[in-house]
Amino acid sequence: MLQRGIRRIQTDTAEVRYILTNARGHRMELSNFGARITALWVNDAQGVSRNIVLGQPDMAAYIKHDIYLGATIGRVAGRIGGGYFFMDGNRIETMKNEGNNTLHGGLPAFESAVWESEADEEQLSVCFSLRTQAGENGFPANLVTQAIYTWTDDDRWMMEYRGRADDTTVFNPTNHVYFNLSGRADQPVADHRLYLAADQHFAVDKELIADGELNAVVNSRYDFTDPQGSKLNRCLQAGGLDTPFCLRTSAADTNEALQSEKLYEAARLECEQTGLRLTAHTDQSAVIVYTFNHPNPTLETKVGTLIKHGGITLETQQFPNTVAGEPNPTIVLRAGEEKISRTVFSISLI
Numbered sequence: 001m002l003q004r005g006i007r008r009i010q011t012d013t014a015e016v017r018y019i020l021t022n023a024r025g026h027r028m029e030l031s032n033f034g035a036r037i038t039a040l041w042v043n044d045a046q047g048v049s050r051n052i053v054l055g056q057p058d059m060a061a062y063i064k065h066d067i068y069l070g071a072t073i074g075r076v077a078g079r080i081g082g083g084y085f086f087m088d089g090n091r092i093e094t095m096k097n098e099g100n101n102t103l104h105g106g107l108p109a110f111e112s113a114v115w116e117s118e119a120d121e122e123q124l125s126v127c128f129s130l131r132t133q134a135g136e137n138g139f140p141a142n143l144v145t146q147a148i149y150t151w152t153d154d155d156r157w158m159m160e161y162r163g164r165a166d167d168t169t170v171f172n173p174t175n176h177v178y179f180n181l182s183g184r185a186d187q188p189v190a191d192h193r194l195y196l197a198a199d200q201h202f203a204v205d206k207e208l209i210a211d212g213e214l215n216a217v218v219n220s221r222y223d224f225t226d227p228q229g230s231k232l233n234r235c236l237q238a239g240g241l242d243t244p245f246c247l248r249t250s251a252a253d254t255n256e257a258l259q260s261e262k263l264y265e266a267a268r269l270e271c272e273q274t275g276l277r278l279t280a281h282t283d284q285s286a287v288i289v290y291t292f293n294h295p296n297p298t299l300e301t302k303v304g305t306l307i308k309h310g311g312i313t314l315e316t317q318q319f320p321n322t323v324a325g326e327p328n329p330t331i332v333l334r335a336g337e338e339k340i341s342r343t344v345f346s347i348s349l350i
C-alpha cells in the first residue's frame with residue numbers, strides 16, 4: 001500500500017506536479033499549470049485501480065492542445081455574450097476568443113498560467129495562488145485568486161476558490177474537470193447514469209449565450225431528475241449536453257454533514273461497469289454539464305485517445321452569462337471583499 005502523503009515533483013519546466021495519496025492509497029495528481037487536476041486514481045468495485053479524470057502527461061502537451069482538461073477557468077467561466085458587460089455604469093469590453101464572445105475569461109487566462117503553490121502534507125491539500133493584473137483580457141482590478149484542493153481519506157476532492165480584488169470586478173471561476181468513470185477516454189460516457197438536482201435549465205441561443213430565460217426540464221432531454229439517475233445514451237444520441245442547469249440548492253439532500261456546511265447535492269454520476277459513483281455537492285447556483293460533443297477530436301490523454309462523448313464535465317459556478325449586459329450580481333466582487341465558492345466531489349461505490 002502506498003504511504004499517505006504528498007509527493008512534489010519539480011519537472012525540468014516551470015511545472016510542478018503533486019501526487020496526493022490518501023489513507024486508502026487512492027491518488028490525486030495536481031499541476032500548478034492552470035491549477036489543474038491531472039489524474040484521480042481510485043479502486044473500482046473489483047478492486048481495480050482506475051483513473052477517472054482526463055488529463056495529459058505534461059505541461060508541453062497542455063500547451064500544444066488545450067481543451068481545458070482539469071483546468072481552473074476564469075476570471076469568468078462560461079461565455080460573456082458580445083464580449084462586454086456594464087458595471088457601475090461603465091461598459092467593460094472583454095477579449096473575444098470565440099467569435100463575438102468571451103469564453104472562459106479570454107485567452108490566455110487562468111488555465112494557461114503557472115500558479116504559485118504550497119502543499120500541506122497533514123491536510124493532504126495544495127493551495128494554488130495567482131495574481132492577475134487589471135486590464136488583463138479586459139477585466140478591471142488586480143485580482144488574487146486561490147484554488148485550494150484537498151484530497152480526504154474518504155475519497156472526497158474538496159475544492160475551494162477564493163478571490164480578492166483592489167477594485168470592482170467580476171469573478172466566477174470553476175474547474176473544467178472531465179470525468180469518465182470507466183477510466184477510459186476512448187469509451188463514451190453513454191452507459192453512465194446521471195442525476196441532476198435541477199428542475200430548470202437556462203435557454204441558450206446558437207452561440208450558446210444564455211439571456212437568463214429558464215426552461216423546465218420536464219419532458220425534455222434535459223430531465224435528469226430521476227433520483228436513480230438516467231442513462232446518458234439517449235441524450236448523447238440527440239446531440240449531448242452543453243447546458244447550464246439551475247440548481248435546486250434545497251435541503252432535499254440526505255448528507256447532513258455537507259448540508260450543515262450549506263453544500264447541497266448537485267449531481268450524481270454512476271458507472272455500472274466499474275461500480276463507481278461520483279457525487280457533487282456545491283454552494284453554487286448552477287452547473288454547466290458538457291458531454292464533450294466535439295465530432296472528431298485528436299487528443300491523447302493519459303487514459304487513451306479521447307473520443308466524442310469520452311468525458312463529462314460538471315462545472316459548478318454561478319449563472320455565467322450577462323443579462324442585458326448586466327452581470328449576475330452574485331459574481332460582482334468589490335474591493336475589500338472576498339468571494340469564496342466550494343464544491344466537493346465524493347467518490348464511492350454504487
Ligand code: BGC
Pocket residue numbers: 067068078208242243288290315
Ligand atoms: C462549454 C463548451 C465549450 C467547452 C470548451 C464548456 O464549458 O460549455 O461550450 O466548448 O467548455 O472546452
